[in-house]
Amino acid sequence: MxxxxxxxxxxxxxxxxxxxxxxxxxxxxxxxxxxxxxxxxxxxxxxxxxxxxxxxxxxxxxxxxxxxxxxxxxxxxxxxxSDTAFFPDSPEARASADKWLDWNATFLKAVWDAFYLNVRAKDKYDADKVKASAEAVAKVIGEIVEPVLKKQKYLSGDEFGFGDIALGAAAYLWFGGVPEAERIALPVFDEWYGRISARPAFKKAVAVPW
CATH class of the missing domain: 3.40.30.10 (Glutaredoxin)
Structure with missing residues (x-):
C-alpha cells in the first residue's frame, strides 16, 4: 500500500x-x-x-x-x-497480540544491563551484572514467551503482526548487543527471532548500527 x-x-x-x-x-x-x-x-x-x-x-x-x-x-x-494479518479485526485476536506491546517493558527491564554494559558502557562492564541480566531474560522469555511460541509461530498468532513489533525491536538488544557466549540458549525464542529478523522491514528498520 x-x-x-x-x-x-x-x-x-x-x-x-x-x-x-x-x-x-x-x-x-x-x-x-x-x-x-x-x-x-x-x-x-x-x-x-x-x-x-x-x-x-x-x-x-x-x-x-x-x-x-x-x-x-x-x-x-x-x-x-485494519482487518489484515498485521492488525486483525477480531477483538480477541487483536487484544491477544496487543498485550505484547505493553508486556515488552518486562523484557526491557531484564535485558537492559546485559545490553548496556556490552554496548553503551563498556568501561563499566560488570560480568556479574551481565550474568544476572541474562538469567533474567532466560526466566521471562522461558516462562512467558516460549510457551506461547510453542503453540503458534508468532506472538500475534499464526502470522506475523503488530504484536511482534515491540519485542522484536527490543530483542535486537539481546541478539545484536549481547555476545553469544553471554546469552543463554532459548531455542524457541531464537527460532522466532530468526523468522522476524529475516523480514526485509526488520532489516531496514531494526538491524541498524547503534
Whole structure:
C-alpha cells in the first residue's frame, strides 16, 4: 500500500523509534524521516511539530500528531492495516497480540544491563551484572514467551503482526548487543527471532548500527 507520506521524527538506533518505522515499513506506508533527538537535537522542532514532550518517536500524519511508540504502532495498524494479518479485526485476536506491546517493558527491564554494559558502557562492564541480566531474560522469555511460541509461530498468532513489533525491536538488544557466549540458549525464542529478523522491514528498520 502506498499513500501520502507521513513524517516520523526520530533517530535510527532508538528501540522505540524502530517500532514506529518497522510498522510503517510492514504496512507499506510512505513516510519522511526527520533525523532528530540525542546527538541530532531538534527537540524544539519536535515541540513545534506538535509534541510538547519534544521526544521521539513523534508521528505527524496530516494535521494529526501522535507520540508514544506503542500508540504509534497501534495507530498505524488501525488506519493502514485494519482487518489484515498485521492488525486483525477480531477483538480477541487483536487484544491477544496487543498485550505484547505493553508486556515488552518486562523484557526491557531484564535485558537492559546485559545490553548496556556490552554496548553503551563498556568501561563499566560488570560480568556479574551481565550474568544476572541474562538469567533474567532466560526466566521471562522461558516462562512467558516460549510457551506461547510453542503453540503458534508468532506472538500475534499464526502470522506475523503488530504484536511482534515491540519485542522484536527490543530483542535486537539481546541478539545484536549481547555476545553469544553471554546469552543463554532459548531455542524457541531464537527460532522466532530468526523468522522476524529475516523480514526485509526488520532489516531496514531494526538491524541498524547503534
Amino acid at each position: 502506498t499513500i501520502a507520506p507521513i513524517t516520523i521524527w526520530g533517530r535510527p538506533p532508538s528501540t522505540n523509534v524502530k517500532k514506529a518505522v518497522w510498522a510503517a515499513e510492514e504496512l507499506g506506508v510512505a513516510y519522511n524521516f526527520e533525523l532528530s533527538s540525542g546527538i541530532h537535537g531538534r527537540n524544539d522542532e519536535i515541540r513545534a511539530a506538535g509534541n510538547p514532550n519534544g521526544l521521539v518517536p513523534t508521528l505527524v500524519d496530516g494535521d494529526f500528531v501522535l507520540w508514544e511508540s506503542n500508540a504509534i504502532v497501534r495507530y498505524l495498524g488501525h488506519k493502514y492495516g
